Amino acid sequence: MSTHHAVPVVPVVPSEIVDRLARLDTASVSDALDSLGIRGVLSGVAARVPGARTAGLAHTVTYRPVDASGKTFHNAANYLDDVPAGSVVVVDNAGSTDCTNWGSLLTTLARRRDVRGTVLHGSARDVAEIRAMGYPLFSTGVTMVSGKNRVELAATGHKVTVGGTTVRPGDVIVADDNGALVVPAEHAAEVAERAERVEGTETAIAAAIAEGLRLDEARQRFGYAKPWDGPATGEHRA
Known part of the structure; x- marks a missing residue:
C-alpha cells in the first residue's frame, strides 16, 4: 500500500484577487470569512x-x-x-x-x-x-x-x-x-469582496462618529451587524 498522500487540487487564484487581499486588514478578512462560516x-x-x-x-x-x-x-x-x-x-x-x-x-x-x-x-x-x-x-x-x-x-x-x-x-x-x-482558494474572490465591504462600512461609521453621531446610532445606520453587506443609510437598514 502506498504511503504517499494525495496532493490537494485547489483552484488557481488570480493575482488580482491576491493583490486585493493584500491591501486589506486581517480583521476585515476574518469578518468576511466568519460571514461564510469559514x-x-x-x-x-x-x-x-x-x-x-x-x-x-x-x-x-x-x-x-x-x-x-x-x-x-x-x-x-x-x-x-x-x-x-x-x-x-x-x-x-x-x-x-x-x-x-x-x-x-x-x-x-x-x-x-x-x-x-x-x-x-x-x-x-x-x-x-x-x-x-x-x-x-x-x-x-x-x-x-x-x-x-x-x-x-x-x-x-x-x-x-x-x-x-x-x-x-x-x-x-x-x-x-x-x-x-x-x-481557501475557492472562496478568495468572494472573501475579498466582502472584506472590502467590511472596510467600507467601518469607514462610514468612523466618518459619522467624527461628525458627532453617537456610536450606537452610527452602527445602526450603516449596518454594523452585517458589515460585509456594505454601508447603507438608515432608510435602507433598520
Missing part, C-alpha cells in the same frame, strides 16, 4: 516584524524530527531554492518551539526569490536581522536553537494544519500585525 485564523502564529504585512499563495512545507545524536547533515531547508516567486512559505513543524525552522540566511534567499513572507508553525531565530530586512515573518515562537540535525524536510506541497486550521498549497495567506489567516 475558519481562517492560524491560531498561535504571531507577527515578528512590526508593521510588515503580506498576502500570497501558500507554499507548504512539513518538517519531522530526527535523531539528534546522528552525524548526518540533513539539508532541511534546501526546498527554498524551488519556491515560486509571490508565494508565502507555510512551514509546519507541528508547532514545536524546541528548535528553529527559519533564520536570516533563509530570509536573504527568500527576498532574492521574491517570496512574500513566511508563516511558521514553529520557531524562528535571527529576528533582529529579519526585522532590519523588513521581511514579513510570522511564527509560533522564537528560539536560538538550530534546527540543523534536529529536524528534516518531510514533504512539500501537501496540506498542513496550523492552529487547528487546514492550509492547502495554493490557498491565500493574509498576514499583518494581527497575525495570520488562510483564505
Whole structure:
C-alpha cells in the first residue's frame, strides 16, 4: 500500500484577487470569512516584524524530527531554492518551539526569490536581522536553537494544519500585525469582496462618529451587524 498522500487540487487564484487581499486588514478578512462560516485564523502564529504585512499563495512545507545524536547533515531547508516567486512559505513543524525552522540566511534567499513572507508553525531565530530586512515573518515562537540535525524536510506541497486550521498549497495567506489567516482558494474572490465591504462600512461609521453621531446610532445606520453587506443609510437598514 502506498504511503504517499494525495496532493490537494485547489483552484488557481488570480493575482488580482491576491493583490486585493493584500491591501486589506486581517480583521476585515476574518469578518468576511466568519460571514461564510469559514475558519481562517492560524491560531498561535504571531507577527515578528512590526508593521510588515503580506498576502500570497501558500507554499507548504512539513518538517519531522530526527535523531539528534546522528552525524548526518540533513539539508532541511534546501526546498527554498524551488519556491515560486509571490508565494508565502507555510512551514509546519507541528508547532514545536524546541528548535528553529527559519533564520536570516533563509530570509536573504527568500527576498532574492521574491517570496512574500513566511508563516511558521514553529520557531524562528535571527529576528533582529529579519526585522532590519523588513521581511514579513510570522511564527509560533522564537528560539536560538538550530534546527540543523534536529529536524528534516518531510514533504512539500501537501496540506498542513496550523492552529487547528487546514492550509492547502495554493490557498491565500493574509498576514499583518494581527497575525495570520488562510483564505481557501475557492472562496478568495468572494472573501475579498466582502472584506472590502467590511472596510467600507467601518469607514462610514468612523466618518459619522467624527461628525458627532453617537456610536450606537452610527452602527445602526450603516449596518454594523452585517458589515460585509456594505454601508447603507438608515432608510435602507433598520
